[in-house]
Amino acid sequence: MIEVRDIHYARLGTRDLDAAERYATDIIGLQKVERSSDRLYLKSDSRHHTLAYFLGDPAEQVIAFELKDWSTLGAAHEQLRAADVPCGMGSEAEAADRHVEAFMWFLDPTGNRIELVARPHEAGRRYFPTRDAGILGFGHVGLCSTDPVRDQAFWLSNFNTLVSDWIGPCPLLRVNARHHQMALFAAKRKGIQHINHQVAEIDDIMRAWYFLNEKKIRIVFGPGRHPTSGGNFLYFEGPDGMIFEYSNSDRTIIGDLSAYKPRQFPLHPTSFCMWGSKPDIAEFKE
Numbered sequence: 559m560i561e562v563r564d565i566h567y568a569r570l571g572t573r574d575l576d577a578a579e580r581y582a583t584d585i586i587g588l589q590k591v592e593r594s595s596d597r598l599y600l601k602s603d604s605r606h607h608t609l610a611y612f613l614g615d616p617a618e619q620v621i622a623f624e625l626k627d628w629s630t631l632g633a634a635h636e637q638l639r640a641a642d643v644p645c646g647m648g649s650e651a652e653a654a655d656r657h658v659e660a661f662m663w664f665l666d667p668t669g670n671r672i673e674l675v676a677r678p679h680e681a682g683r684r685y686f687p688t689r690d691a692g693i694l695g696f697g698h699v700g701l702c703s704t705d706p707v708r709d710q711a712f713w714l715s716n717f718n719t720l721v722s723d724w725i726g727p728c729p730l731l732r733v734n735a736r737h738h739q740m741a742l743f744a745a746k747r748k749g750i751q752h753i754n755h756q757v758a759e760i761d762d763i764m765r766a767w768y769f770l771n772e773k774k775i776r777i778v779f780g781p782g783r784h785p786t787s788g789g790n791f792l793y794f795e796g797p798d799g800m801i802f803e804y805s806n807s808d809r810t811i812i813g814d815l816s817a818y819k820p821r822q823f824p825l826h827p828t829s830f831c832m833w834g835s836k837p838d839i840a841e842f843k844e
């Protein structure tokens with residue numbers, strides 16, 4: 559069993575780093591920490607970065623989890639290799655590019671590239687954004703799955719992943735006490751379906767709604783409230799069609815984590831939003 563601590567970063571390819579930088583800083587409210595001709599690193603909490611853009615194909619999208627124990631990296635690689643999962647160790651140069659001491663990669667059954675990182679770098683300085691979006695940090699991703707039942711089995715059998723809730727066949731998965739770090743979402747493609755940043759309070763969600771409307775950013779879902787995590791939410795469209803979400807879900811599952819009973823929500827609009835907001839997102843409609 560591979561034990562991971564938390565989701566750590568997302569890496570996105572883009573053909574237009576300048577546009578990605580403007581959007582990430584001026585609109586989302588992330589802090590630029592480094593920029594070169596082909597790289598952009600953005601921070602949302604105490605870590606070196608939680609979102610990176612690289613010059614390349616926007617279809618190239620990666621998420622990373624931090625290993626609970628850095629010394630298990632080799633064993634994690636061996637476990638996945640033995641299970642015939644496409645995987646490999648990262649080189650020193652690739653690790654330096656990710657600001658981690660070491661890492662490996664693998665493909666989940668849908669074909670999503672996932673990285674497992676050991677000893678990721680902290681930032682000496684705290685997160686200091688230019689826009690007060692109320693961001694507390696990187697929360698979770700929605701990950702496309704061409705077969706959520708198959709992919710759930712992959713995560714449950716290889717990782718310390720637990721199901722917090724299901725919406726239809728799609729699990730909201732956690733690896734720590736927070737309600738979820740990854741939501742598998744039924745889609746006809748691989749890739750990241752949305753990237754969530756946690757914000758402090760409902761006021762941040764509503765302030766964002768006014769702000770994003772004023773900036774003519776396409777809002778694709780919300781404001782609303784998820785019955786699953788209990789968080790208020792707002793989803794909006796970013797560069798290369800990526801969906802970003804702010805939410806303030808503070809639901810944690812503590813104590814004996816394995817004693818929690820996951821709840822089954824039906825595949826129905828009321829399972830996505832308890833207020834009645836309707837998504838304008840292809841994957842949520844299918």
Ligand SMILES: CC(C)c1ccc(C(=O)O)c(O)c1O
Pocket residue numbers: 700730741743752754784785786787788789803805807830842
């Ligand atoms: C509709 C998506 C996958 C979803 C569902 C529920 C929550 C939550 O409970 O917080 C999310 O964050 C989602 O993105």
Ligand SMILES: [Fe+2]
Pocket residue numbers: 698699700741752754803
């Ligand atoms: Fe989400």
